Amino acid sequence: MILVTLMAVALAVQANPTPAVPHENAAVVVTSADFTSHTAAFTAFVDETATMPEAERVRLFRARFNALFPGFYQPHGRTEAEYDATVAAALIGFPAIREKYTAASDAFAQAFTTGQTRFLKTFPDYELNMPVYLVHSLGQMDGGSRTINGRNVMIFGADVIAKIHDETTIAPFLDHELFHLYHATWFPDCDALWCSLWQEGMAVYVASRMNPGASERQLLLTIPEPLPAAVNPRLREAMCLAHAKFDATEQADYAPFFFGRPSGGPFPPRFGYYLGYLLAQKIGTTMPLTEMAHMPPAMVRPLLEKAIAEYGACPPPAKG
Template identity: 55%
Template sequence: MASPPVIAQQSVAGAIIDQATIFALFAETTATQAEPRRIAHFHAQFDPLLPGFYRRATPATQAALDAQIAAALLAFPDNRAAFTRTTASFGPAFTAAQERFRQTFADYTLTMPVYLIQSFGQMDGGTRMIGGKPAMLFGADVIAKIHDDTTIGPFLDHELFHIYHARFFPDCAAIWCSLWQEGLAVHVAARMNPGANDRQLELTEPRPIRAELAGRIPQAMCFVRKRLDSTRDRDYAALFLGSGKRGKFPPRFGYLVGAMLAERIGATLTLEEMAKLPPDAVKLRLAAVLASYARC
């Protein structure tokens, strides 16, 4: 059987590079191929389109990802309807979100490429380095699974804020940086969507965070306080990754803790003033608010 045609990158709503539609066509045109050949063709076509995203550092981790790719391709006929609805609706939703976002942040501009992709369960949205440059990636597969008309607005506000915030707050590996970046994004989405519930603010994935953290806020704050300067992967994972494993605190509880800290810091500040706080000021304020929650 001949290799499937290589499909050029397309765009949706002007600024979005739509690789999700390309994936859907790939899944259909390779449906009869044997799995090893199909995976090889996938990498030949998509690795150049999204450099590094579908590649892992070790043979074992690459094999695990390839197994996810194979499973997604096999299951695509069952998921096609939801996936294609998402790809069709995302461009207009993103355009509307940018217009709404500028009502709060008048100097917002789109400063990085935006991709709509098949993420194989890795993300609904987030920034990544693609070809050595920052890009915003949206996973159509995960969006189709966990988002609807009631959640897409706050979700896009959260992700657009990351694009905006990156202009004023440089990334760093320490926990306090991620705590501010993610916590402030949740806070912004909450302020831009009065009355938004925890599901709309993505505080219920993979389990409801607030309910599990109830009664243990001081302990959670002390956990964070002791790790503000940490750059260890395990500390980041405990705070921000959704493994679903039962631990001392719920998965992704750093998002809620960060939002609580941002709310207190922002009591006398506008959202724009918070976004433009310099790193040194942010770290001092985070430490002060953490100390006010509990004695560790």
């Protein structure tokens, strides 16, 4: 059962609650110096508006939750109608995940604290440098950093955590996400595809090193299907495809490697995570983990190209 075992050791966040939104029936926001949870506000809204017509319910949700967490509950590239449909689906579907969502929410604060303690043992110079939010993400994410209204924040989605994580995956998942925060100090975001190969590959590799014997599922390499089984028979082809797109910056090039939705390409969604992991693993045979984490982009790129070349020569790029 999702996070039930973890809940046995979880503690509530210790903080003085403050009103979530300016509404007499609003839930409270649980906060600490670096952690804010808006998950109870979503549950309270679902209960409060259960009999409301859908269009009015969605309108009220958008008004109230944009005030609660300004900048997050926005279409972000979708049309207004598409976003309204996303909100409606999340509200209608909530009863089916409510128990697991509540368990994930209740367990998360202590799990995150424990995760940071573990992470410091591997990377003693780690420091949390942005606020952390736990929300109902409307199906967007289990975790990741975002820039919201010009501010860098870490966001975890209790709804997606409830669907895809359990007590066996939560530690590697947090190791993965905490590494992204840590890694950004030395390897800032860049648009080229090779940058994401390194960033995501390193995060998977670090999770594997911090959790010896972790399964493909624990390393999130089975979403939406087992990536190694799908990629390994054509591994050289996959690596050459990555090399051909090495400097690509367009979303159309990036999406097949790292997005979770089908792209119509020759490999399954998110296969770039697996390629990046294999490349980081290969480079990891030549240097300590901390040294890898501290490498700037100028050092990383040639090492990635060399590692890809070890899988075999790639055909020359097509002309025209």
